[in-house]
Amino acid sequence: MLSAAKQLEALDAGLARETYLEAFTAALFVGRLSPAVGDVARAARMAPAPLAPARAPDLLLDGLALLVTEGYAAGTPVLRRALLAFRGQDISAEEGLSWLWLAGRAAMAVWGDETWHILASRHIKLARDAGALSELPLAVRSRILLHAHAGELAEGAALGDSVRKPTAETVSELTAQEAHIARLAVDGRTNAEIGAQLFRLAAGHGRPS
Numbered sequence: 001m002l003s004a005a006k007q008l009e010a011l012d013a014g015l016a017r018e019t020y021l022e023a024f025t026a027a028l029f030v031g032r033l034s035p036a037v038g039d040v041a042r043a044a045r046m047a048p049a050p051l052a053p054a055r056a057p058d059l060l061l062d063g064l065a066l067l068v069t070e071g072y073a074a075g076t077p078v079l080r081r082a083l084l085a086f087r088g089q090d091i092s093a094e095e096g097l098s099w100l101w102l103a104g105r106a107a108m109a110v111w112g113d114e115t116w117h118i119l120a121s122r123h124i125k126l127a128r129d130a131g132a133l134s135e136l137p138l139a140v141r142s143r144i145l146l147h148a149h150a151g152e153l154a155e156g157a158a159l160g161d162s163v164r165k166p167t168a169e170t171v172s173e174l175t176a177q178e179a180h181i182a183r184l185a186v187d188g189r190t191n192a193e194i195g196a197q198l199f200r201l202a203a204g205h206g207r208p209s
Contacts, residue, residue, distance in 0.1 A: 041068035
């Protein structure tokens, strides 16, 4: 994807920047501590500048690249501008389906829980309204993780169950794992056990038992 983005720079700067964002998404699925995240961030720092005025996806790309390469002090202001733009009403359904998951991860990274809630909820609605069954598990994954962070484990389990049947053929492994974590509270697991499961999931090691 990085090679494709680089080749696109001379042909279509906007498409090149979108491809770098896709690469960020792919790298984060490998794991947020994966070297791939740094590789994407360094390459994205060299991407062509967006056409003015910068739109939400452009700000998201620049903010993520700065956050990873230069740290929170450099990346957070740009990411907060991106998140404010994503919360606005001028984001198309196509852009929302493409980038709301990644924007939600950015909100989580800068402790923007309220924004994360808004974006995750909007992502689910867009996926449902569009009948995007392959996208819905990804949207639900983010919302379940938000419930888990808030200690709302039963709510997370209910949300996971609500989409399991209509997405039976497309449900992602990560959504299944996080719904399982949410059910730990219902099963009577201790806080320590739940914490251990969350840590294992965040680290990307194994599956919950």
